[in-house]
Amino acid sequence: MNDCAIEVGGLSKLYRIGGEQKLYPTLRESVAGAITSRFRRNGNGAKSNAREFWALKDVNFQVQRGEVVGIIGRNGAGKSTLLKILSRITDPTEGEIEIDGRVGSLLEVGTGFHPELTGRENVFLNGAILGMKRREIAGKFDEIVAFAETEKFLDTPVKFYSSGMYTRLAFAVAAHLEPEILIVDEVLAVGDASFQKKCLGKMNDVSKQGRTVLFVSHNMTALRSLCTRAVWLENGKVMENGHTTDVVGSYMRKNTIANPESVWSEGSAPGDDRIRLRSVRLISRSNSTDQITVHTPLSIEFTYWNTMPGAVLNISALLYTSEEICVLVTVSDFRPRAVGLIRHILEIPGDFLNANSYFVNMLIVKDASVPILRQDNVLSFDVVEGEVTGNWYGATPGTVRPKLVWKSEAVDASEIDLATARAQSD
């Protein structure tokens, strides 16, 4: 394989986290530490206070020239550490990396932007920091400004920019970086929807020009459409490396439906001698069991034991997003319940929830007024993007995304005018 752009072999990175969790060691501590550790070593065996943490452990992969490779994994899986090592910001502890080509890395949008400097000055500053030559920046200056749409404010210090303008200008500089190997961290998670769309469009362009791109993102839709291959990192190790669709699929299977059911044994079940929870389950009502997309119809099944004959019980489900925004509260019917096992099934239609992580709290109320059982976080699940229609890969805003009825038709202008006139005269 002669056409490797990046070759990573046996890569490991060790971080030492101080036992006392001090951010900056002071000289005194360091001196004191050196003395005490010597004593310890002489005494009853060395016992280091520092905790060791392998951010990466024996990572191997190759990236061919012109490949667009996505890196996925949960927070803390080692993605950022990997990018930092590839960008030469930090050294590996073990292993080797061979990189063939000029590397441009974008671990952040607007690195080095200075608030006191004008937009124009910051373009040159940021460009130089990203490794562009002055001549190169000057040559692309007009393009950069046009892309950022900030012509009018070029000579204003960026501290007076809105955050949107700031991000646009910063991304515009980065977008005009022309390395052979581009390393991009989750920089696309910033900005508004239309800006994200522009960024992803730009990423798409870059990937089509035959550049080698290494792209970290949590946006699975973008990854699936941009990357030919994906590497899944977990706990500093490569879990899977292959076709994006396969890797993303297995990553999602592992990581979504975080807690699709809660079943309690009799001893530990929440409740008291009146009511005792038995289980809460999330059921997908679609044929494919793989993952829950925005189109999947869902059911939530609640079961509990009731010991009060004829008690009027009802159940409420409170649905929250992972940002703890309450999406909705829904209440079951009020009716006397028999003694024994009671089951409630809540149906959530497909094309209703947005792509997001959700969790469910529940509440059982007696006689429509006395809460007798409240249980938080009985379920959590992820809803992912469905099939992409059009070329929009960014996130759709909103806590819900219902399919609502649209009536669209061609009409006669005179009819509308007549109708409005009539409405006004009424």
Next chain:
Amino acid sequence: MSAVPVVAPVIRPAGRRVHLRPQTGWQPIHFGELWHYRELLWILALRDVKVRYKQTVLGVTWALIQPFLQMILFVAVFAKNGFSTDGVAAPVFYFSGLLPWLLFSNSLTTAGNSLINNQHLITKVYFPRLVIPIAAIITALIDFAISFALLIALMAWYRVPPTSSILLLPVFILLAMLAALAVGLWLSALNVQYRDVRYVLGFLVQFWLFATPVIYPASMVKTHWRRIVLGINPMSGVVEGFRWTMYGKPAPGPMTLVSVITIFALLIGGLFYFRRMEKTFADLI
């Protein structure tokens, strides 16, 4: 999207292969790479110059006010109480000592804190870290250039004529900067791990002023040998040498040589120490 630029096809320059592996022990210094990043060096220095006097009323005048007031203080406290000024008009004597001293101390202070102040760059982008303290020192040169004009004016006012030794002025300016870089490399690298350096820097500079012949002439140190010992302080040779280039006395002697040797010893040590610590900056800062 017409605004999206069409990017030129990739041209691969040769010799761009990078091999990354754990580095242990002492590393060579890549001056070639530093040269490659010279534009960044310049643009960072320019940034600091531009930002320095933003939102101040007096602006660049501050570069004049500080040494001027200090000079007046020295005249009032020391010259009026009979301290020797080597037979030169006291304001010229003090001001010509203060200029290289302030170049050094300002450079040292900014260089010593430079890595900490640029940590957002260090954790996000690769470039030779040496660029940061060097850029900090270039910045201090601007202040120096401005107050240098005032020195010329003072010399004209007190009719102190320059001599041909002024041709060697750039050498001593460079030496002052190298001295600041030499110490600055050690301290900035230490500062990444030990924030104590931030506080040490303040009074280190204060003490150092008294160990340097700024307020007093080196000739006040009587014996030849003691003067050589004074030369171990690199700034002794630089300040005395600077005065010599400005008005031709006192001529440089063994003290100057000792200072130059100290500067280069500290600088070489500093470069290697900095290089050794460099790889841990992003993790520790």
